[in-house]
Amino acid sequence: MSPWESFSIPSNSDVSSTEAVTRHANLSFKDGNVALLAEKRYFLVHQGLLSRHSPVLKTALEALENTSTLYSLEGRPVLEVQDSSEDMSYFLITLYDGIPELSPTVETFRVISALLRLTTKYQVDRLRNDLLRELTIVWPSSLASWDVREEAMLSLSGVYEPRKYSPHPIFIINLARLVNAPELLPSAFYDLSRNSISHTAAGYIASGTMECHNLSDEDLFNLLKGREDASRFLSTFLVNQLEGRKPSPNCIYMQVGNHPRRRICQIAFENVFCDILRATNSLVCHRSCDPLFAIMDAEMMYERGDGGFLRPCEYCRTEFRAEVKAARDEFWHSLPGWFGNIQVSVWG
Helix, strand or coil: CCHHHHEECCCCCCCCCHHHCEECCCCCCCCCCEEEEECCEEEEECHHHHHHHCHHHHHHHHHHHCCCCCCEECCEEEEEECCCHHHHHHHHHHHHHCCCCCCCCCCCHHHHHHHHHHHHHCCCHHHHHHHHHHHHHHCCCCHHHHHHHHHHCECCCCCECHHHHCCCHHHHHHHHHHHCCHHHHHHHHHHHHCCCHHHHHHCEECCCCCCEECCCHHHHHHHHHHHHHHHHHHHHHHHHHCCCCCCCCCCHHHHCCCCHHHHHHHHHHHHHHHHHHHHHCCCCCCCCCCHHHHHHHHHHHHHHCHHHCCCCCHHHHHHHHHHHHHHHHHHHHHHHHHCCCCCCCCCC
């Protein structure tokens, strides 16, 4: 839909009386010189402010001035927009007062989504860019920011609860498509790929409205393909870097002749391989479908001493740590390609 399809200039015959609509109590100014009509509610606002922020509204208001027969409300010409009055109230508050301090959470997403849709529709680029920056805190383009985000999704008891702290990724994917914000898509697709396929295909039911939200058929296909590529990457990493891994040439335990301790590092890595393989093929871990986490956990397991794992020597750990970092970087940079060849100008 072009911006112009969102406007109409009512004539006197469109509404028989002012009783058909009501004035917004908090967004109607005595010196406002235009009535912005959304559904059955109007806002008495300032034409100069709207024109300054939005080239789309500026053009529509200029056309309004050149119309001879006008419907008026309280003596002001009326511009009707095809938006909900609730969304328009969020939009106008932001134009007058600036973007409210809203972090992208489950509770605030309704407002953020409305603002992003309308700032995109009316080409209010500065506010749109500010909103996108807020969203990229939760759906980032860098791996370092993703790790910070994942840490923030842990409860005080250490339980990973992303749906409690951030909007469902189906919302983000659909919104990013609607407002042409591809930079949000790779991390949102990856987040969603960790959910069960059956739940994703069935759609997400919003708790407040009980409305079911689904991916498009094309994005569902992109999700399945990306999930398969991510799983293949993890399998390749496990085989190449852990299964039958040889100690570092500088391994301190390799300097002890034929002593049984010579195999400590090799056994340590084999234990990690078996534990990750068991987790990714079962429901052992609540993050068992998270390859990025699994690769990182391959290093953290022996650091934590999970299950009484043997600890490789410092030389073997340092070598493996570098390979883990390289693998996670490669994985992250692959996300746009895996989930539908998403075109992003900056990634990683």
